[in-house]
Amino acid sequence: MENILTEANLLAGIHLWRTQKPNWPRDFHNEYYQELSRLKQNGLNANWWRQMVNYLSGWRALRPLTKEEIHGRAVGRLGQLQTTYNHIVASHAGESLNLTTVNWESLEELYSVAFDIKDVNSPVFGSKLCHFILPNAFPVIDRDVIGVDARAYHEYWQFCKVQWTECTEREALQQMLRQAIGEAVHIEYPYSTKVTELCIIGSRV
Numbered sequence: 001m002e003n004i005l006t007e008a009n010l011l012a013g014i015h016l017w018r019t020q021k022p023n024w025p026r027d028f029h030n031e032y033y034q035e036l037s038r039l040k041q042n043g044l045n046a047n048w049w050r051q052m053v054n055y056l057s058g059w060r061a062l063r064p065l066t067k068e069e070i071h072g073r074a075v076g077r078l079g080q081l082q083t084t085y086n087h088i089v090a091s092h093a094g095e096s097l098n099l100t101t102v103n104w105e106s107l108e109e110l111y112s113v114a115f116d117i118k119d120v121n122s123p124v125f126g127s128k129l130c131h132f133i134l135p136n137a138f139p140v141i142d143r144d145v146i147g148v149d150a151r152a153y154h155e156y157w158q159f160c161k162v163q164w165t166e167c168t169e170r171e172a173l174q175q176m177l178r179q180a181i182g183e184a185v186h187i188e189y190p191y192s193t194k195v196t197e198l199c200i201i202g203s204r205v
Contacts, residue, residue, distance in 0.1 A: 004203040005167040005196060007176065012202030014180050027181050028194060034186045036132055044082040044133070049074055052132055061128045065118065074117045084110045085133055098136040099164040099192040104154050107137060111153065123153035136190035139197055160196045173199075 017024055025032060039048050053071050056062055062070050074081075088097070088106055095101050110133065115126035123141050130138035139160040141153060167173070174191045177198070181189075 003163060003167055005163050005169065005173060005199045007169065007172065009199040009202035010173050010176055010195065012205045013198030013200070014177075014202075016201055016205055017198065027183060028177065028198075030181050030183065030186055030189060033135055033189055036135065037186070037188055040133070044078055044085060046075070046078065049078055052129065055132060056125070056128060059128050061125045062118075070118065073119075077113055077117060080113050081110070081133070084113055088134070088137075096136070097134055098190070099139070099161045099196065102137050104157055104161075107134075107157075108154065110134075111138070115153075123156070127153055127156075131190075131193070136188070136192050139193040160193070160200075163199070164192050164196050170195075 014028075017028070018026065039051055042048070050071070053062075053067050053074075056070065057067055088102075088110060091106060092101065107130070111126050111130050114129040114133075115123070117129070118125040127138060127141045131140045139157065141156055164170070170191075173195045177191065177195055178185055
């Protein structure tokens with residue numbers, strides 16, 4: 001399989017992000033990931049979920065449902081989300097959770113719970129919600145810049161994992177993205193998923 005995680009594709013992805021997506025943050029969500037970490041500190045509770053619904057709406061993941069409909073569908077599932085998230089974290093015993101260290105089998109249940117909240121034939125909602133919970137372990141899939149085809153999300157996830165783990169330029173690509181962010185980068189910034197996302201975007205230009 002050709003590896004598309006290259007400097008040329010990363011630069012192309014960064015360029016598209018900054019020139020064709022004026023509403024997307026210039027810091028590649030650096031500040032946003034700090035906020036996600038803060039919100040998660042007290043658990044995946046009702047307060048956390050209210051903010052996630054707002055974020056999911058901003059990330060255009062709710063349509064055709066309303067915020068109120070999505071909010072209500074998850075109320076009874078927050079405990080399951082928390083339990084499944086705790087299990088993933090505990091099973092990796094303090095290890096960083098990213099595309100190098102995790103496998104799909106350890107993540108599948110969390111994605112299934114997230115997917116069932118909206119329960120439509122699209123991986124967009126589930127991937128974005130799981131990305132909010134574990135940004136460095138769940139790459140985002142998007143109709144606009146990534147594209148959605150008939151593949152199940154786990155197939156896209158496996159593709160991203162192979163691309164990242166087999167990339168020989170990971171350090172250089174992370175440094176390029178740090179320079180593009182241009183400020184103090186969040187200690188838990190999800191390089192594995194964000195570099196992969198930007199390179200996929202760049203490869204499609």
